[in-house]
Amino acid sequence: NAGVTQTPKFRILKIGQSMTLQCTQDMNHNYMYWYRQDPGMGLKLIYYSVGAGITDKGEVPNGYNVSRSTTEDFPLRLELAAPSQTSVYFCASTPSGTGGETQYFGPGTRLLVL
């Protein structure tokens, strides 16, 4: 049982490049989330999904896109990378999103945009 896995662990992008951050969970959780954590700051919600085919914006969605074609996978897409997107990105999942369930986090992807 791997839980929530994220790839890659670290990536350097040039301004204007695009990339997809991968997130997979094997716990059959319906709800999945993408957060970013900037230095000295808390985690901020980018996008979330309540099930396959359903996604919605969080606090800081600009510059990102997501899709949810399966229960297991929730990729995050950066189309035109900007230095402001330098951050650590965490994916999380929870069974149903109700009742204050614990969110299970992946190990994170560190992204540097130069």
Next chain:
Amino acid sequence: DQQVKQNSPSLSVQEGRISILNCDYTNSMFDYFLWYKKYPAEGPTFLISISSIKDKNEDGRFTVFLNKSAKHLSLHIVPSQPGDSAVYFCAASALSGGATNKLIFGTGTLLAVQP
């Protein structure tokens, strides 16, 4: 507008003593609070939670206290151990507002437990 605040960026305590980490919130709609622990190069892991219908929740060495009138919660670790050294995040959600379990995080407190 920071709805969840952790005003102490860092805290240092001696092994065996009590660690007290504090968190304040501004949104009165929050009704569920959690503490997450994070080691370097790892994702946050859930530690303990409390619903707004309670004022205390205890789990082993960890106790969370909630003061709704002051919009304040605290995490007590007794006794503190070197392995507790990590960043602790306070988080809040408004479950009664909808079934999305969206969390609002504080900025974190780095706890260092000295042997």
